[in-house]
Structures are given as structure tokens and as C-alpha cells.
Amino acid sequence: MFLATELNLQNYKVQGRWRLLFLVMTVLLILPVLVILTLLVVRGGGAISWEFLSEFPRNGMTEGGIFPAFLGTIFLVSLALVFSVPLGIAAAIYLSEYAADNWLTRAINLAIINLAGVPSIVHALFGVGAFVLFFKFGTSILAASLTLAIMALPVVIVATRESLQSVPQAFREACWSLGATRWQTIRRIVLPNAISGILTGIILEVSRTAGETAPIMFTGAAFFLPFLPESVYDQTMALSLHLFVVSTQVPNVPENLPYGVALLLIGIVLTMNALSIGFRVYLRNKKKW
Amino acid sequence: MIDTSQNIPVLNIRDLNISYGSNTILRDVTLNVRPNEIFGIIGPANSGKTSFLKAINRMDEFTDGMRTEGLIEFYGYDTSKWRNLYSLRKQMGVVFPLPVGLPLSVYENVAFAPRISGVRNKSELDDIVENCLTRAALWDEVKDRLNSLGSLLSGGQQQRLTIARALSQKPKLLMLDEFSIAVDPVTTMRIEDVLRDLKKELSIILVTNLVQQAERLADRTALFLNGELVEIGQTNELFDGRTKDQRTTDYLEGRFG
Amino acid sequence: MSDTVIQEGRLDRRDVSWFVDKTVQVLMFVGGISAVIFIVGIFVFVGKEGFSFLFEGFSFTEFFGSINWRPTSENNQTFGALALIVGTASVTGMAMLVAIPFSLGAAIYIGEFATGKTRESLKILVELLAAIPSVVWGFIGLTIMNGIIIDLFDIPIGLNVLNAGIILGLMAAPIMTTIAEDALKAVPDKYREAAEAMGATKWQMIRQVVLPAAKNGLVSAVLLGIGRGFGETMAVLMASGHSINIPGSPFDSVRALTATIAAELGETAVGSDHYGALFTLGIFLFIITFLINLTADLVVKGIRKK
Numbered sequence: 021m022f023l024a025t026e027l028n029l030q031n032y033k034v035q036g037r038w039r040l041l042f043l044v045m046t047v048l049l050i051l052p053v054l055v056i057l058t059l060l061v062v063r064g065g066g067a068i069s070w071e072f073l074s075e076f077p078r079n080g081m082t083e084g085g086i087f088p089a090f091l092g093t094i095f096l097v098s099l100a101l102v103f104s105v106p107l108g109i110a111a112a113i114y115l116s117e118y119a120a121d122n123w124l125t126r127a128i129n130l131a132i133i134n135l136a137g138v139p140s141i142v143h144a145l146f147g148v149g150a151f152v153l154f155f156k157f158g159t160s161i162l163a164a165s166l167t168l169a170i171m172a173l174p175v176v177i178v179a180t181r182e183s184l185q186s187v188p189q190a191f192r193e194a195c196w197s198l199g200a201t202r203w204q205t206i207r208r209i210v211l212p213n214a215i216s217g218i219l220t221g222i223i224l225e226v227s228r229t230a231g232e233t234a235p236i237m238f239t240g241a242a243f244f245l246p247f248l249p250e251s252v253y254d255q256t257m258a259l260s261l262h263l264f265v266v267s268t269q270v271p272n273v274p275e276n277l278p279y280g281v282a283l284l285l286i287g288i289v290l291t292m293n294a295l296s297i298g299f300r301v302y303l304r305n306k307k308k309w
Numbered sequence: 310m311i312d313t314s315q316n317i318p319v320l321n322i323r324d325l326n327i328s329y330g331s332n333t334i335l336r337d338v339t340l341n342v343r344p345n346e347i348f349g350i351i352g353p354a355n356s357g358k359t360s361f362l363k364a365i366n367r368m369d370e371f372t373d374g375m376r377t378e379g380l381i382e383f384y385g386y387d388t389s390k391w392r393n394l395y396s397l398r399k400q401m402g403v404v405f406p407l408p409v410g411l412p413l414s415v416y417e418n419v420a421f422a423p424r425i426s427g428v429r430n431k432s433e434l435d436d437i438v439e440n441c442l443t444r445a446a447l448w449d450e451v452k453d454r455l456n457s458l459g460s461l462l463s464g465g466q467q468q469r470l471t472i473a474r475a476l477s478q479k480p481k482l483l484m485l486d487e488f489s490i491a492v493d494p495v496t497t498m499r500i501e502d503v504l505r506d507l508k509k510e511l512s513i514i515l516v517t518n519l520v521q522q523a524e525r526l527a528d529r530t531a532l533f534l535n536g537e538l539v540e541i542g543q544t545n546e547l548f549d550g551r552t553k554d555q556r557t558t559d560y561l562e563g564r565f566g
Numbered sequence: 567m568s569d570t571v572i573q574e575g576r577l578d579r580r581d582v583s584w585f586v587d588k589t590v591q592v593l594m595f596v597g598g599i600s601a602v603i604f605i606v607g608i609f610v611f612v613g614k615e616g617f618s619f620l621f622e623g624f625s626f627t628e629f630f631g632s633i634n635w636r637p638t639s640e641n642n643q644t645f646g647a648l649a650l651i652v653g654t655a656s657v658t659g660m661a662m663l664v665a666i667p668f669s670l671g672a673a674i675y676i677g678e679f680a681t682g683k684t685r686e687s688l689k690i691l692v693e694l695l696a697a698i699p700s701v702v703w704g705f706i707g708l709t710i711m712n713g714i715i716i717d718l719f720d721i722p723i724g725l726n727v728l729n730a731g732i733i734l735g736l737m738a739a740p741i742m743t744t745i746a747e748d749a750l751k752a753v754p755d756k757y758r759e760a761a762e763a764m765g766a767t768k769w770q771m772i773r774q775v776v777l778p779a780a781k782n783g784l785v786s787a788v789l790l791g792i793g794r795g796f797g798e799t800m801a802v803l804m805a806s807g808h809s810i811n812i813p814g815s816p817f818d819s820v821r822a823l824t825a826t827i828a829a830e831l832g833e834t835a836v837g838s839d840h841y842g843a844l845f846t847l848g849i850f851l852f853i854i855t856f857l858i859n860l861t862a863d864l865v866v867k868g869i870r871k872k
Binding site: 046111131141150199 | 575583585586587590591593594595596597598599600602604605607608611612613614615667668669671672674675676679680686688690691693694695698699700701702704705706708709710736739743765768769770789790791793794796797798799800804824827828831832836844845848851852855856857858859860863
């Protein structure tokens with residue numbers, strides 16, 4: 021009896037040590053985000069001002085603001101959404117509501133996994149080969165947005181499919197038994213109950229695409245442009261590429277300028293992400309069934 | 310719509326087989342359901358009763374791997390030749406074991422089917438909703454909260470809501486699948502009264518695991534056992550012991566199942 | 567008699583909603599199949615641009631056997647990708663050294679020890695970590711991490727395997743943590759209860775029951791992390807030093823496959839050998855990551871079958 025307790029105590033000590041180790045690892049994993057955020061705020065916070073946001077870069081991009089890059093990112097992300105959201109939602113509806121368990125469905129799922137896993141630079145090569153050259157869009161907002169859209173497609177599909185599948189099957193069966201068509205069931209019952217989950221996915225997509233650099237580098241984003249794009253066939257500056265440019269390609273940049281750009285970019289991305297997470301938590305708490 | 314003046318059976322089923330993959334769960338069922346009768350189906354779990362209902366309103370279309378063979382005629386028309394299955398299902402109301410209130414208001418739950426069939430007129434919808442809820446013995450309880458969520462009603466109320474919903478397209482056939490599983494005894498009795506009333510205007514298939522419920526309600530009763538239709542007979546005869554098959558007597562006397 | 571009903575065409579009629587339903591079904595199918603079209607399209611279009619090079623300038627032994635990547639040399643143009651492959655592999659290897667223990671440790675802590683609010687908050691923080699864009703990570707490698715490495719090891723330049731590896735490790739870790747935690751969560755509770763009923767401590771239960779049961783999921787988490795490391799571009803470009811080199815130590819600079827494409831594509835003429843060679847690197851990357859993802863998927867499917 022005494023021995024058993026002794027052994028038990030020993031076991032709990034071992035457990036305590038492992039637990040501590042895992043806690044330390046978790047903290048060490050998460051700590052960098054906080055350190056990085058702090059450093060970006062400390063070193064880049066001073067650069068952010070109204071002029072920074074509203075003016076063109078000046079003097080070989082060593083002075084002035086980042087307005088055209090900021091606007092360009094908004095253009096690229098919005099246009100990418102226009103392409104990827106309808107397509108992604110359709111794909112998710114097909115997979116969740118129509119697809120039978122067969123080889124084709126498995127092929128589609130495998131394609132989605134791989135679409136998400138293909139390196140961003142390969143997406144860039146695809147964008148060059150397909151949109152810039154083959155479809156003759158040239159290096160343009162259109163080509164870059166299409167590239168981004170295909171890259172982001174899995175995000176929309178996965179988020180949408182998950183929220184569609186969280187709608188209980190019993191609702192569908194009840195509708196079908198009333199003579200509702202598949203589409204009537206989807207439109208009137210499934211989609212309205214999944215829409216917030218879909219929105220969460222779209223916000224997440226915004227956050228992902230806003231930070232992408234490699235896919236737009238050769239398809240439509242330019243290092244520097246002294247004017248704003250006038251159509252989707254023009255090139256544009258972008259915030260993510262601008263960070264790359266001012267931190268690696270331009271000499272004599274004052275230190276706080278790239279930090280400011282990085283802070284702005286990460287601010288946008290994390291805000292969107294936090295929104296998406298907050299939205300998700302809120303939804304989980306007010307579930308109707 | 311349907312010419313019911315002729316004395317043809319509502320359902321005429323010949324040699325029906327249902328299988329999932331290589332697993333046959335219902336074999337060689339032949340029976341018919343007459344106008345204005347309550348047709349009881351009893352039998353232990355996994356006897357193929359639910360799949361039988363699914364075959365009738367052609368839900369096999371939505372069920373992975375489900376296959377049916379044989380003839381099912383609805384008012385003399387072969388349902389396997391039906392082109393628009395949605396219109397077929399509109400002729401048949403279904404009530405599931407567990408009440409499924411759609412995530413809509415009480416009003417919209419009942420108005421759902423008429424709406425998708427193209428009824429837009431508000432007063433017409435109002436009439437349908439009141440009429441169906443009244444016939445399902447629910448109107449008095451919910452008339453003041455038609456706009457509250459259907460899924461917030463109690464289990465017994467939700468089950469009556471699904472009956473009202475099933476009635477909303479004036480079906481010729483109402484199929485109930487063990488409707489009383491999640492319903493208290495008092496509500497069960499109320500629903501049974503509702504069914505006796507409804508019999509005047511349509512036919513009812515009542516799948517039940519309660520032998521006494523079949524005895525109380527059904528005009529004729531069939532026993533399904535392990536995928537086989539053992540016997541069909543007048544309910545009172547079966548319960549008086551005038552069975553043709555010993556297994557029926559055994560089941561009715563509660564010796565198994 | 568029934569025929570009159572049918573001939574009137576009132577009961578069984580293909581109405582508007584029937585046609586709408588069928589049309590929508592086709593549209594949704596097009597959406598679903600688009601993913602397959604795109605993945606095939608990527609292979610076809612990247613392959614198409616690399617095609618002429620693959621069949622004319624490409625030499626298998628040179629590509630995989632030579633460390634001389636001299637795409638712009640006037641008289642001695644060579645396309646040896648060995649150093650680039652080794653560069654990618656060394657950075658990915660260093661990244662996994664960081665990411666595997668930390669992400670598995672974090673997954674175990676979050677999935678098995680942490681509860682309630684703590685657990686939720688940790689998961690959210692991990693998710694935010696995953697959201698930081700790769701160019702920002704590259705910038706951090708270039709500035710902050712560079713400074714730290716220079717100070718810590720007293721070397722002139724801190725852009726090397728170590729730097730890129732740590733950055734890449736931090737990038738891959740959140741995804742690996744999430745997948746690994748999902749794998750732990752997928753272990754049925756009845757296993758845990760059985761172990762606890764036998765008087766095992768939580769740690770014994772995790773080590774002897776949960777981890778073996780979740781093995782496939784954990785392996786797949788690591789595989790996806792490796793895939794991520796292989797394909798990462800901007801961060802590696804900015805933090806690795808970008809010099810062609812077979813590294814002898816973590817303090818040597820290297821150049822990665824992805825970074826080479828990103829750095830050189832802008833300077834090449836469409837259709838040139840150099841251009842074709844970069845697309846060939848792309849095909850190589852595509853095939854490698856495809857195989858990694860496929861394996862990870864098959865490994866996960868392995869669990870479900872059990």
C-alpha cells in the first residue's frame with residue numbers, strides 16, 4: 021500500500037515535469053508573436069501618420085507615404101474576392117450538398133488539399149504562364165488577382181464546407197420530404213444557417229491574400245509607380261511587395277519606414293484575423309440548435 | 310389534382326426489395342394501402358420499416374447506396390417512372406420519429422412548403438397556416454406566437470408542428486414514423502385523436518413500435534420482421550388471435566422484439 | 567384511369583423549380599470541378615513554360631548533380647540545382663528541428679493539459695501566429711533575427727541557415743500545432759477513460775495511449791510542415807542570405823529553390839533557357855509538394871480506416 025502511494029507520487033512528479041516542459045514550449049512558440057508585435061510598434065509606430073497613409077512615396081521611396089501600395093492591396097484583394105468567393109462557395113456547396121462518395125469527389129478533395137499546399141511561387145509561375153502570357157492579360161491587376169484568387173480558393177472552400185456541414189442533416193431531410201428541391205433546401209434553410217460561418221471564412225481569406233507577395237510579384241504588382249492604376253489591365257503597387265522592396269532593394273531607407281510598412285501590413289492582417297476569430301466565437305455561443 | 314373518386318388503392322406495392330449495397334433489408338413486400346384507412350406497420354427495430362417509407366416517397370434519391378426494386382404505384386402510377394420526384398413528395402406528408410422544427414418561425418414552418426410551391430398571397434398563406442395548425446391540434450397553443458422560432462416549442466408541440474407542416478400541401482397520404490418516441494403520453498393521445506380525424510380526408514401509414522398504438526388506431530396492420538413482411542390483417546382480427554403466422558401472435562404477445 | 571391524371575400532366579410535371587434545381591446542380595458541379603481544373607492547369611501551364619528547356623537545355627545529371635547555377639553566364643551557362651536543393655533541404659531541416667518538438671509540445675499542452683479559457687486563448691494565439699504574412703517574417707529575419715544572431719554568435723552576417731530555419735520553423739509550427747492537436751482530439755475518449763480507470767496519471771495516459779493512437783495524424787502534421795517549409799518563398803529569400811552554397815554549418819548562407827525563382831524571374835526573357843530553367847524548378851517544387859501532400863493525406867486516411 022505504502023509502496024503504491026510512493027510510486028504514484030513519483031508518477032505525478034514525472035507528469036508535472038513534462039507538463040511544465042510542454043507549457044514552456046507553448047509559451048516559447050507564442051512569445052515571438054508578442055515580441056515581434058512589440059518591436060514593430062516600437063520601431064515602426066513613429067512612421068505611421070496621416071501623410072504616411074495618404075501620400076505617394078518620394079525621393080526613390082525613401083520618403084513620403086505608401087498610399088498607392090495601400091490602395092493597390094485593396095484592389096488586388098477585392099478583385100480576388102470577386103473571383104474566388106462565388107467559385108469557392110459553389111465548390112463547397114457541391115461537395116457538401118451534392119457530391120456522392122466516389123472517385124471524383126476524392127479527386128476534388130485531393131485537388132483542394134494540393135491547391136493549398138502548392139508553394140506560392142509556383143502559383144506565381146502559373147499566373148505568369150496562364151494569365152499574363154496565355155490569356156494575354158499582361159502583368160496587370162487582373163492577372164495578379166486571378167492568381168491570388170486561385171491560391172485563396174481552398175480557404176473559402178474549406179470554411180464554407182465546414183459551416184454547411186454543421187447544419188443538421190435532419191433539416192435537409194425534413195425539407196426534401198416536403199417536396200423541396202435540393203436548391204430550395206440549400207437556399208432557404210442551409211445557406212441562411214451557414215452564412216455567418218461563410219463570412220468568417222471570407223474575412224480569413226482577406227487576411228491571407230492581403231499579405232501574399234510571391235504570387236503578385238510577376239503577375240501584376242510593381243516595385244514603384246508614380247500614378248494610380250486606371251483599369252484592371254494596369255499594374256499596381258502593393259503593400260506586401262512594398263515591404264520587400266523598401267527593406268531589400270532600396271538603399272538609404274530611414275530605419276522606421278520599413279518598420280512602419282510592416283506594422284501597417286501586419287496590423288491589417290491581424291485585425292482581419294481577429295475579426296474572423298471573434299465572429300466565430302460569437303457564433304458558437306449563439307448557436308440555435 | 311388526383312382523381313380519388315375511383316376506388317383504386319392509394320398505394321399498390323408489388324415485390325418490393327430494398328437493399329444497401331449487398332445488404333438486403335426488405336424482401337418481396339407486396340401490399341396495398343386503401344383510401345381513408347390507417348395502415349399500421351409494426352415490428353422490432355431494424356425490420357426495414359423506415360426504409361419502406363423512404364422507398365415510397367422516393368427518398369432513395371438522397372440516400373447513399375440505397376436501391377429499390379419492384380413496383381410502387383401511387384394512385385395507379387408507377388413512381389419509378391416519375392420525372393419530377395419533388396412533385397411526388399408534395400403528395401405525401403412525412404412525420405419523423407424525432408420532431409424536426411426547421412430553424413424558422415412557427416408560421417414559416419407551416420408556410421414553407423406552400424411557399425416553395427409558389428403560393429405568395431399572404432391571406433392564402435394565413436389560411437393554410439391556421440387550417441393546418443388547427444387540424445394538428447396546435448393552433449390554440451401557438452396562435453399568439455406564430456413568429457417565434459419553431460424549434461423553441463416543446464417536443465410534443467414540435468411534433469404537432471411537423472404534422473401541420475406535413476398537411477400544408479394537402480397530401481393524399483400521411484406517413485408517420487414512430488411519431489410518439491419523443492412525445493409525452495398526453496400529447497400522444499391528442500395526436501392519435503388528430504389522426505382519427507384526418508383519416509376522413511386522407512390515408513395514413515402509421516409505423517409504430519407500440520403494438521397498442523396500432524391496435525388503437527390502425528384499420529389494418531402489417532408485421533415486418535427482419536426485412537420480411539410476415540402478415541397483413543384486419544387489426545381487430547390480429548389482436549383477437551386470428552393470425553395466420555405464429556410469429557405474429559408471438560410478437561403481439563410480446564414474446565420478442 | 568390513372569393515365570388520365572398523367573395525361574393531364576398536372577401531377578408529374580417538370581416545373582420551373584425542377585429546371586432551376588438541375589441548372590444549379592450543374593453550376594455547383596462546375597465550381598467543384600474547378601479545383602481539379604486549376605491543379606491540372608498549374609501543372610500544364612508551369613510545365614508548358616518549362617517545356618522547351620526540359621527537352622533542349624536540360625541535363626538530368628547537371629540539374630541534380632552540379633552545384634553550379636550560372637544562368638546568366640555568357641560563355642559557360644550551367645543550370646546545376648544541387649546547391650539550391652541542398653539549400654532548401656537544409657533550411658527546411660533546420661526549421662523542422664525547431665518546429666517538430668515545439669509544435670508537438672504545444673499541441674500536447676493545448677490539447678491535453680490546458681482547459682477552458684486558457685485553451686481557447688492559446689489556440690487563438692497560435693492562429694494569429696499562423697496569420698503573419700511571409701514577407702513580414704522575412705523582414706523580421708532580415709532585421710531583428712539578423713541582429714540577434716550577429717550579437718549572439720559574434721559573426722559578421724546573420725543571414726544564414728540558422729536564421730531562415732528559425733523563421734521558417736516559427737511559420738510552420740502553428741499549422742503543425744493545429745493539425746497535431748486535431749489528431750490528438752480525434753483519439754476517442756473511451757481510450758482515455760480506460761487508461762484513467764486503470765489508475766494511470768495523465769502523462770502516462772498520453773504517452774502510452776493517446777500518442778500511439780494519434781501517431782498517423784502527428785506524422786501527417788510533420789509532413790505538412792515539411793511541405794510548407796519546402797514551398798516557403800519570401801521569408802527564405804530574405805533571411806537565408808541568398809548565396810549559392812553547400813552549407814558546412816548553420817552559419818553559412820544558402821539559397822533556396824523558391825527564392826531563386828522569386829529573385830530571378832523578373833530578369834529573364836520569356837522563352838530563354840534561364841526562364842525555362844526557372845519554370846523547371848517550379849515543376850520540381852510542384853511535384854515534390856504534391857507528393858508530400860498526397861502522402862500526408864494518405865497517412866491521415868490510414869487512421870480513419872482503422
